[in-house]
Amino acid sequence: MSNLEERMSKSLSVFEENLSEIRAGRANPAILNKITVEYYGVATPINQVAGISVPEARTIVISPWDASILKDVEKAILASDIGLNPNNDGKVIRLNFPELTEERRKDIVKDIKKMAEEARVSIRSIRRDGMEEVKTKQKNGEMTEDDKAREEENIQKLTDKYIENIDKALENKEKEVMSI
Numbered sequence: 001m002s003n004l005e006e007r008m009s010k011s012l013s014v015f016e017e018n019l020s021e022i023r024a025g026r027a028n029p030a031i032l033n034k035i036t037v038e039y040y041g042v043a044t045p046i047n048q049v050a051g052i053s054v055p056e057a058r059t060i061v062i063s064p065w066d067a068s069i070l071k072d073v074e075k076a077i078l079a080s081d082i083g084l085n086p087n088n089d090g091k092v093i094r095l096n097f098p099e100l101t102e103e104r105r106k107d108i109v110k111d112i113k114k115m116a117e118e119a120r121v122s123i124r125s126i127r128r129d130g131m132e133e134v135k136t137k138q139k140n141g142e143m144t145e146d147d148k149a150r151e152e153e154n155i156q157k158l159t160d161k162y163i164e165n166i167d168k169a170l171e172n173k174e175k176e177v178m179s180i
Contacts, residue, residue, distance in 0.1 A: 004130045004155060008123050008162040015119035015166060019173045022108060027054045027097050032062075037076045039069060046073060058097040067091070100177075108177050116170040120163055127159040 020030040029052045036043040046052070050064040050073060064070050074093055077086045087094040100108070131152060138148040 004126055005158055007126045008158065011119055011122040011126065012162055012165055012169075015115060016169055018115055019112065019169060022112065022173065022177075027056070027058055027060045027095070029054060029060055031082050032060070032077075035076050035080045035082070037069060037072050039066075039072070046076065049073070060095040060097075062086075062093040062095070063091070064093075105177050109174050112170060112173050112177070116166055119166045123159055123162045123166070127155055130155045 020028065021033060022031075029047070032046050032052060035046050037046055037049055038044075039049050046062065049066065049069060050062045053061045053063070055061055062073060064073055070088060070090070070093065074086045074088050077084065077093070077095070084095045084097065087096065134143070134148055134151045134155070137143045138145065143151070
């Protein structure tokens, strides 16, 4: 049972991490998490070679600790698919988040709903694995029919809990995207 909960928890945290990386019009440093820069021949995450701050609601400022990699950071941001153009002033890079159009907001919400459905499918797949394991144990005589029913009920409760958490995270992100 703890194995199932651990797997469901991982699915939920991956979904929440993906949500945090979605650009919703407000400056969020998490969108830079997957961008890496060549630094002394090693692909290094931006947050390990620069200070990242959010001085205003729609601006992220990236201050590399080594000024020589400013151009590399700029190229890495341009090469990524975050859809922002970096402004390089020779010392720092500024990322300005434009106002989202209504149409773009609706597209983002569609993407978020698709991600939520994928997370739900993942949770249901884990439930199916747990149910199969319980049936196998009951067939092999390792548990009684009553124990099997109890375990299946516990697995279903666990599944419902994680599906509900996904739905709450989806609802919160949807409100955030539509209210900006």
